[in-house]
Amino acid sequence: MKQILWFRRDLRIIDNEILSSAKGEVLPIFIFDKNILQNLPNNDKRVTFIHKSVYELKENLKKIGLDLALFFDTPTNVFIKLKKQGFDEILTSIDFDSYAKKRDDEIEKIIPLRRFLDSYLINPKDILKSDKTPYKVFTPFYNSLEPLHQSNYIKEFEVSKNINKVDFDYSFFPSLDELGFEKQDLPNFLYKTADELICDFSKKIRNYQENRDFFYLDVGSNLSVHLRFGLISPKMVFNKIKKLQAPKKEIDFFIRELIWREFYNYILYHFPKSEFENLNGINVNWNQNEEDFQKWCEGNTGVPIIDASMRHLNSTGLMHNRLRMIVASYLVKNLLVDWKKGEAYFAQKLLDYEASSNIGSWQWAASTGVDAVPYFRVFNPYLQSKKFDNEALFIKTVLKELKDVEPKKIHNENGVQEDIFLTYPKQIVSINYSRDRAILEFKRANCEKV
Ligand SMILES: Cc1cc2nc3c(=O)[nH]c(=O)nc-3n(C[C@H](O)[C@H](O)[C@H](O)COP(=O)(O)OP(=O)(O)OC[C@H]3O[C@@H](n4cnc5c(N)ncnc54)[C@H](O)[C@@H]3O)c2cc1C
Structure with a gap:
């Protein structure tokens, strides 16, 4: 029996089900998937983090008598080649998003694939x-x-005692440069x-x-x-x-x-359709104005808490949970932009992007998912910033142009814009007007469904 242990979203050796279920001769592998990487900008921070983590995984596997073979190709090409070398099956951990499911269905036609759910x-x-x-x-x-x-305590998996490393050329380790990416600075906690x-x-x-x-x-x-x-x-x-x-x-x-x-x-x-559709089946007439969406992405909405959150996301790949809730509510309710656009933007930017959590949370914020926020509950971003950042400390750290502005003004609608010495974007929409517009539209969409 010759098995391929395909590491993907399980870059560890402790409590790893594929390492525990393996038997006989094994080839642990990691693929820098060209299908995925070709769609990412060359400054994607996640690639720096994955590259570093794959290196650590290789070193950890060596400590238990194994190694890690690296590939920079599409999974299909890799497995067509490996099939010719007599491998019987692939063991891997599973994902339920559509890209992952389609990819795995294709690979299974080349070499049998056993899926594990230890994530x-x-x-x-x-x-x-x-x-x-x-x-x-x-x-x-x-x-x-x-x-x-x-x-x-939940019992953890132990590494199988019945495995040996397949004789293979394990020397290939592409640099970030060879993968087409620039090394990025990561937040400090990602070096821990x-x-x-x-x-x-x-x-x-x-x-x-x-x-x-x-x-x-x-x-x-x-x-x-x-x-x-x-x-x-x-x-x-x-x-x-x-x-x-x-x-x-x-x-x-x-x-x-x-x-x-x-x-x-x-x-x-x-509910796999939740990746593409409103899970509760309502049909919202979303605002198609691309400019509004772009201003949200860039952090130029004229609402300090929204702009600080989005600019912080753009520069670091991070956003606090409460801020994710606030910017999501603002996009889908105040701007009435389809949650799928926000979800896709977060997918490009978040260091911790996880399809299931991101889709579920966006559908929650948009009042279109399961157990979602009721459509008439719309966060007021100014009240949120006052309540959770009264001194505007976070906002001032990101929006340097507001560093000398009184917090009271920052938490007041148009408070910053009243200061003629500041150049700060005008609000795209008034908070009350846009809130009422959203409630009307969601009410219509919900009534129509019934
Ligand atoms: C619009 C929106 C999009 C989101 N997208 C993602 C995403 O792509 N990936 C992601 O991991 N989380 C996502 N979250 C959930 C949450 O914001 C992050 O998990 C959290 O901010 C991570 O910080 P932490 O590790 O310090 O969390 P902690 O507060 O320390 O929580 C511990 C762990 O629990 C899990 N968790 C916490 N809150 C949630 C939650 N609401 N939903 C699901 N899991 C949670 C995370 O794995 C987290 O690491 C999203 C939330 C919103 C509102």
């Missing part, structure tokens, strides 16, 4: 309501998992291991629930990028967090967030 705590097909249909609301879904989230991030978080978790929405603070675990690329498994996060010396309510609150990640993956699995 999540649960297998979506195992969890159904008593009527055998999938959950659509988070709380009952979460409650149904009580035995899991109330446990203190997941264990170091959990150690940092152990000092913050006591105030996690209370302070989580104050986006000028650094209260979260910052684990989403490591989880996305599988430098740590969700099971390991779960087990390590459960061991922290912290109040149970804080630990439970954090685990509940991890379960949101599960929920959105579950929804994408059971």
Whole structure:
């Protein structure tokens, strides 16, 4: 038996199901997928992070007597070549978005493919309501998992003892330059291991629930990028967090967030059309004005909290959860732009971009998804900035031109624009007018559906 262990979103050796299920002669591989890379700008930060993480994976595999063969090609070309070398099957971890499913269906025609689901705590097909249909609301879904989230430990996978490295030329390691990318500066926390991030978080978790929405603070675990690329498994996060010396309510609150990640993956699995359509079936007459959308992308809407968030995203690849909620609400409600455009923009920019969480969260914000925010609840961005960044600390860090402006003005609609000595964009839309317009349109779309 000769197996290919295809690492993709599981760049680790601990608690890795393909390493645990493998038998016989194995060829661990990673493909720098030309189909994906050709669509990315050469300054994409994620490629720098993946490149560094693949190097670390190779070194870790060497420590357990294996190695990692690298390819820079399309998966189809790679497996056509490997098939000729007598490999019997591929073991890999699964993704439910349409690109991944189509790719894997094609590869399976070349070499049999066994899929594993260790990037999540649960297998979506195992969890159904008593009527055998999938959950659509988070709380009952979460409650149904009580035995899991109330446990203190979930068993992790161990590396199989029955594997040997296939004789192969493992020397190829393309540089970022050879891949067509420029090395990017990453945020400091991405130079830390997941264990170091959990150690940092152990000092913050006591105030996690209370302070989580104050986006000028650094209260979260910052684990989403490591989880996305599988430098740590969700099971390991779960087990390590459960061991922290912290109040149970804080630990439970954090685990509940991890379960949101599960929920959105579950929804994408059971409702794959949610990647392309409003899940609740309503038909919204979206605003087609490309200029409004571009101003949102650039951070030139004239609303300081929106502009600071978007400019920060553009320069760092990061955005706090509360800010994601605020800018998403502003785009889909105040500007009435289709959530799919915002989702696609986040997909280009977010370092932690994860199809299921991103699609689910955008559908939530747009009141088109499962368990979504009611359509008549529209965030007022000025009230949000006042409530969660009263001194405008975050906003002033990003929007240097506002550094000397009183916070009161920043939290007031058109407050900044009143200052004739400042050059700051005019608001695209008035907040009240655009809120009312959105509510009317969503009301119509919802009534029409019924
Ligand atoms: C419009 C929008 C788009 C989003 N897109 C993504 C995305 O592409 N990728 C992504 O990982 N998260 C996404 N999120 C969820 C959330 O914003 C990030 O997971 C969080 O900001 C990451 O920071 P952290 O690791 O410090 O989180 P923590 O607060 O420390 O939470 C721990 C972990 O739980 C998970 N988690 C937390 N909140 C959520 C949530 N609301 N939904 C799903 N999982 C969650 C993440 O894996 C996170 O790392 C999105 C949220 C919104 C509102």
